[in-house]
Amino acid sequence: EPEVTQTPSHQVTQMGQEVILRCVPISNHLYFYWYRQILGQKVEFLVSFYNNEISEKSEIFDDQFSVERPDGSNFTLKIRSTKLEDSAMYFCASSEGLGQPQHFGDGTRLSIL
Amino acid sequence: AQSVTQLGSHVSVSEGALVLLRCNYSSSVPPYLFWYVQYPNQGLQLLLKYTTGATLVKGINGFEAEFKKSETSFHLTKPSAHMSDAAEYFCAVILYNQGGKLIFGQGTELSVKP
Numbered sequence: 001e002p003e004v005t006q007t008p009s010h011q012v013t014q015m016g017q018e019v020i021l022r023c024v025p026i027s028n029h030l031y032f033y034w035y036r037q038i039l040g041q042k043v044e045f046l047v048s049f050y051n052n053e054i055s056e057k058s059e060i061f062d063d064q065f066s067v068e069r070p071d072g073s074n075f076t077l078k079i080r081s082t083k084l085e086d087s088a089m090y091f092c093a094s095s096e097g098l099g100q101p102q103h104f105g106d107g108t109r110l111s112i113l
Numbered sequence: 114a115q116s117v118t119q120l121g122s123h124v125s126v127s128e129g130a131l132v133l134l135r136c137n138y139s140s141s142v143p144p145y146l147f148w149y150v151q152y153p154n155q156g157l158q159l160l161l162k163y164t165t166g167a168t169l170v171k172g173i174n175g176f177e178a179e180f181k182k183s184e185t186s187f188h189l190t191k192p193s194a195h196m197s198d199a200a201e202y203f204c205a206v207i208l209y210n211q212g213g214k215l216i217f218g219q220g221t222e223l224s225v226k227p
Contacts, residue, residue: 004156031213043157043203043217056214091156098213099145099164104156 002026006092006105013082014113021077021108023092032075033093033102034067036060043091049075079110087112115140117206119218127226132176132191134221136204139185145207146187147215148178152200160202163187174198199225 005024013019025032034046047057049067066078075094079086089109093102120135138144145164149157161172168180174197178189187204204218 006156033214035215042219043205043215045214045216048214058214093157093215095213099207101147101159101162102215103159104149106154106156 002103004092004094004103004105006090006108008108009106010109010111012111012113015084016081019079019082019110021079021090021092021110023075023077023105024073025075025092025094026103027073029094029096029103031055031095031098031100031102032067032069033095034077035091035093035104036088037091037107038085038088046077046090082110082112084112086110115144115206115208115216117204117216117218119202119204119221121221122219123222123224125224125226126194128196129193132189132194132198132223134189134202134204134223136178136187136189136218137185138187138204138206140206140208142208146178146180147205147207148172148176148187148189149203149205150174150200151203151220157203160189194223194225196225196227199223 007022032049037043047061048055064080068076089107091107092105095102118137147162148160161170163170163180171177176191201220203220205215
């Protein structure tokens with residue numbers, strides 16, 4: 001069964017550094033998402049992406065964050081200048097269409113030191 | 114604001130006993146409802162979904178859930194718990210008119226005792 005893959009599984013970065021989290025969505029899916037889960041808290045929506053542009057973003061997704069689909073298969077989340085509070089598990093998801101079930105990757109655990 | 118509430122952050126059952134995980138939502142428009150399961154160090158796996166039609170939906174691993182509009186609930190059940198069911202369970206809602214983002218509940222950790 002096709003699956004969403006995320007790399008790396010664990011990223012450790014110094015505060016203030018830039019990080020790029022990578023995702024390969026399911027190939028025939030059109031909608032892409034990033035979520036994050038801070039330890040002990042609920043899964044929170046960050047951003048959705050469709051037709052090469054952001055369709056919706058949350059209050060968390062400020063100017064430090066950006067997303068890109070550089071080559072038609074990868075979907076990346078960039079955090080320009082990381083803060084301690086960015087430490088979390090970041091999940092990528094994709095879906096065939098709006099309102100369709102979203103399929104999640106195994107996540108990237110981001111640790112900011 | 115739309116929200117999802119899961120009653121009980123931790124539920125413990127004996128192997129073979131009924132599993133009942135509660136989920137209530139608030140929404141001003143008809144929602145799409147989902148249950149996801151998360152095993153340790155893994156991503157979120159879809160258990161089942163409700164979009165339209167039959168209000169009792171069956172999912173993987175013997176789970177099912179019933180959409181009750183009058184109670185704004187979507188509780189997850191399984192007649193007989195298995196040790197392998199131990200995991201974190203998340204109820205989530207999509208509001209179709211809000212771009213398809215999932216709004217999650219806090220999650221319920223299910224423990225299964227031998």
